[in-house]
Amino acid sequence: MLLTRLAPGDITANLGAFAPPGEVARTRARFDLDRSPVAQWGGWAVRASRFDFGDSFLYNRPVGALIRRAAVNTAILAVAALAVATLVGIPLGILTGSRRGVLPATVRAVSLVCLSVPPLLTSLFLVFLASRTGWLPPGGMTSVDVIDASWSTWMLDVARHLPLPALALALPLAATFERLQAQAMSETIRQPFVVAAMARGVAWRQLLVDHAWRASLRSMCAVYGLAIGALLSGSFVVEYVTAWPGLGRLMYEALRARDIYLVAGCAAMGGVFLAFGSVAADLLLFAADPRVRERQAA
């Protein structure tokens, strides 16, 4: 909020070059821009504690209602991207962390590419691909044909629009998971308990999945909380390019328009996402690692 306030220009620039001074003054008063930054922030914080995040200049309605709707859309996208990243990244990480050869080397190379390419390029490339091939809708969350459609048709339509932004978000994340899982796996399979299990004649696949993978999950779970944060920040550009109506796009628009309370509301909701990510990571760790459970019990 402070950064939005300090950046050059303010909300009133949106009123146009030749807005009457009265309108400019009223707008500044409505959004507390005529008060000091500290007084403005204090007033907002008190109201926010009552879940009143103020009004949006751009949309002329309460920020709370806007961010609730956008947060649901971002959550849908984030869950889908996380699922894809997990289902792709972790098995590939197990593969590359436990084997040598052409296939693991290829996977490692692809991972490095996915890690290096920023989400902006990935999303632009996917939108380009979708527009050229027609395989997927090139943007948006629903098509205009479902305005009057039933709930089930609407869901199917969302499912058709989801893969493109979800992939744009998931690819770098899947690559991160693959690299981390591979590192954790290669360290775990050198542990004495794995060697002992091998000596006892446990099958290689069972050894990997039931013993080594579970033991390597500790570091993966720790990174999940960060991953949810990364999803949120990555969604800024992905949602913007793919016209997904989520929190990232809302915040981007708010920042561009210096819509100060909407920016603050989106940032607050981002904080909630991060907190949720941390809690989810702890719970996963609790479920996956018996040592944590034992420590809790003790």
Added chain:
Amino acid sequence: MKARLLGLVVTAGMLAAGYAFWRSPGTPGSIASNEETRTRGGQLVASIRAVPRSFNRLVAREQTAELLSLLTQGRLVRINRSTFQLEPWLAEKWDASPDGRTFTLHLRPGVTWSDGQPFTAADVLFTLQAVFDSKTESVVTEQLTIDGKPITAAAPDDHTVVLTYPAPSGPGLRLLDALVILPKHRLEAALKDGTFTNAWNSATPPADIVGTGPFTLREYVPGQRLVFDRNPRYWRKAADGTQLPYLDRIVLQVIPDQDAELLRLQAGDIDMTQSELRPDDYVAAKHAESQGKLKLVELGVGPDADAFWFDLKAEAWKKDPRFAFVSRREFRQAISHAVDRETFAENVFLDAAVPIWGPITPGNRIWFSPNVLRYPHDVNKARELLKGIGLEDRNGNGVVEDAQGHEARFTVITQRGIGWYERGTNELRTQLARAGIALEVAPIDNGALIKRMLSSDYEAIYYRPLTTDLDPAANMDFWLSTGSGHFWNLPDEGDGGVSPGAGLVRAATPEWQARIDTLMTEQAATLDPEKRKQIFNEVQKTFAENLPVVYFVAPRLYYAHNARVLGVVPSVQRPPALWNADLLAVRH
């Protein structure tokens, strides 16, 4: 006898042809289609890049608000965005008094608002009352103010409105194109209690917004889309009697990113956009046209061009000695000579632009004057002019300076993220360096640029100010030294800045600007179109000689839309296609 009969037949034929011509597309009320047969039904999906902040055109100045008003509201008369001729609209005919001050408008009978209430002269009177209510701070007040006084209106009966102008006005009824008529029965209470400015804001339920336009707002999902359904009570019919509009529905999708917008247009996900193609997008659009996906239309030379200007407000420079040469017209003429407009067009607009020497481009066919002073590319001439005002490269560093060593080095600000602005400023920097003028380019956010422009906190700007109407009398705020759109030398508070047409001249106005003020005031009050043209040619000549703003090229505009859309009559003004929304149809 036979010859007489033949003559009668021929005369009857000519009369019939004349009648058919009169009932042709130029005449609202009945329209003949001259291409593939259009049928009713279907929906059209268009994109917009910014969300609307208000559905009340009288208080909203964004382009989106203008688009929404074209879809949902009506005007008494309108300017056809293709021919730029005045057309009857909610007023089907009118009579003008010989002195050009009184217009009696006869309203079209049988017109109703979308909620079924009859449209009457009371709505017109109410709208004008709202426009001139000081609490409203309407964005069209300035356009409808003549000689500092408002247009007055009377209604002898429900279907007649008599407008009295405080002084003769050259544009006459063209001024009314800005006047969107709003329903008294819906907004009278808001005007009375002083909340009109906030009435019909973007949070207003769509059902509360009624109009006389071809569509009604059905749904607004903030940041995502606006859905408009056919207005079943719309008054206009096609030539074959088909009730307009053809389309059942128009959906405006919010797509803020222009790259994504183009890709979705190519993919067939949207049918049209609200802006012309960027020069960089032409090749991709041409390719899509060859595949039958898009239809590419050349709109011609745009009416607006990129402008380069220094802040000529003396107070803004305080005691900066560079103002001594910035304020000299020879300095600005040297800049005009130093720029090779052909190269500029090639490098900045990829050759899709034509050289210009003033603010009125060849795209403004009615008002453009080719007989203004031109500045052929000549770097030596530029250096001579600079030398004539004491600017020479005395220390051999490539930049000219005055006798006291003050260099002609400036920072030019432009809007960040617009490809041609950034290319244009870089090209200017390169070309002006050859004449010894150094530019440092600072691309900044649009909001910050506007703020700095309005507070005179800049040295030079490269930007494209947009005109509202092609008639110069509708842009008095640009031409008059007391106008609020006189951006290179903004008037101060109390300077009469919000009253263009008042004929005020600032004490510090140079002689040539005072002459423009006088000519423009005379031009705006002249009724004879030929005489107006002559006066305005003189204005353009004076402007080009003194160059308060330097223009280099005007872009050629191209527009692309989905090939399934029928009835597109493209305009160089925005919106290029939806200005004619009731006549658009889609191939089923």
